[in-house]
Amino acid sequence: METPFVFGKIATDQNFTDRRVETERLLQNFRSLTNTIIISPRRWGKSSLVIHAAKQLLMSEENVKLCMIDLFNVREEEEFYTLLAKEVLTSVSSKWEEIAVNAKNFLARLIPRISFTADVESELSFGIGLEELKRNPDDILDLAEALAVSKNIRLIICIDEFQNVANFGDSLAFQKKLRAHWQRHSHVAYCLFGSKRHMLMDVFANVSMPFYKFGDLMFLQKIETEEWIPFIRQKFQMANKVIERDEVQLLVELVDNHPYYVQQLAQQVWLRTEKLVVPSIVKEAYNGLIDQLSLLFLNSMETFSNAQLGFLKALIAGEKQLSSKQTLQAYRIGTSGNVVRIKQALMEREVIDLQGNEITFQDPLFEAWLKRDWFK
Structure with a gap:
């Protein structure tokens, strides 16, 4: 039987939970054509939120088109221009003839090269000479x-992994452009939006950067336990399994409400349950999940300096005065x-997060592994 919990990929439709306030805010921004920046730690559901809101928009609004762009593998300015042009052209038309006409009409000075494979997996190949791009990228940007x-x-143009633009050559000039x-x-x-919170903060929240105050800045928060309880209980009920409120609360709190890990741990509990979930099943699944990740965590420890390891140990020990002579x-x-x-x-490195004076681990299972196995 297929498990009812989704993690590691986009959560859509019945697999998407809560985020009602954020969804409505994003929908309002889409409808009013307000630029939006979404910032949160990795695997908190940014992409799922964007897709969820976009689907609702397309179902309720006419004369709206959506363009999704992922900069994950984009490392240079010229690659960005080519990808942007290709995705914008294909988002407004599904017919390759119209795509070719639009490219000719709006990008004539860049002499684009377009080819189309008319097989089962039809794909548009789009290219522009580097010299043309360097001379005049303005047509693509507009x-x-x-x-x-x-x-x-x-x-509506949604760009994932946007922080990658900070790695382009002469990134500041590019961002200004x-x-x-x-x-x-x-x-x-x-x-x-993107997966590197500290880089996005520098791009959008730094007063000296070009994209400062570019749009509505949304900081995603964790999904509250009260929102997880009915979602998880319903998923169990669909398979004639029962998980009571207390066990859901235990499950969610063990992984500190981390959206990715809540779904992953819920799956492990679901797989271990025949009829009724008891606390021991939740704890067994939790420790099993840490065991699964232990090799990954162990390998990461080899990359820390001795001073960094000492710092992590101090955090695990609950030290608050990290700069005191005694702690040092x-x-x-x-x-x-x-x-x-x-x-x-x-x-x-996205190991810790700093909000005000409070330092927290971004990965609650890494923190748990450090406590249980490394600094025991």
């Missing part, structure tokens, strides 16, 4: 607006200046 105006539509064009678009809205000596962290550098390095 392509979405030009097409939206000509077709009398609204276009994007902002200069996109802020003038009145028929297009941009929804930008007890955990062999080094100097107080080292603490600042270690915090920054661990945030960049």
Whole structure:
């Protein structure tokens, strides 16, 4: 029997839970063509939220088109332009003849090369010479607006892994160029998000950066336990299995309400249950999940310096005065200046998160493994 819990891929339809407030806010932004930036730690459901809201929009609104772009494998500015042009062209038309006409009409100066394979898995191949791109990328940056105006539509462009633009050569100039064009678009809205929270914060929340105040900044929060309870109980009921409120609460709290791990642990509990879930099943599944990840965690430990390991040990021990002389000596962290550098390095590696003065682990199971196995 197929398990009813989804993790590691986009959660849609009946697999999507809660986020009602965020969904409505995102829908309002889409409808009003307000740019949106979504920031949260990895695997908190940003992509699922965007897809969920976009589906609702397309079902309720006319003359709206959606363009989804993933920059995961994009490392250079020229690749970005080519991908943007291809996805925008294909999002407004499904007929390759019309795509070719639009490319000719709106990108004539760039001399685009288009080919189309008319097989079972039809695919558009789109390319532009690097020299043409370097001379004039403006037509591509304004392509979405030009097409939206000509077709009398609204276009929503959602770009995942947007933080990758920070790695382009002369990234600051590139971001200035994007902002200069996109802020003038009145028929297009941009929804930008990604998996590197610290990089996104630097791009969008840094007053000195071009994309500062580009749009509505949404910080996703964890899904509350009360929202998980009916969702998980219903999934069990569908298979004639029973999980009571207390066991759901235990399950959710063990993984600190982390959306990905809630679904994964729920699956493990579901697989271990014949009829009724008892606390021992939840705890057994939880420890089994940590065991599954232990090799991954063990390998990651080899990449930390001794000072970083000391810092992690201090966190696990509950130390609050990390820069005190006593803590520095007890955990062999080094100097107080080292603490600042270690915090920054661990945030960049997405090991910890810093909100105000509170330091938390981004991965609750990594924290649990450190407590249970590494620093025992």
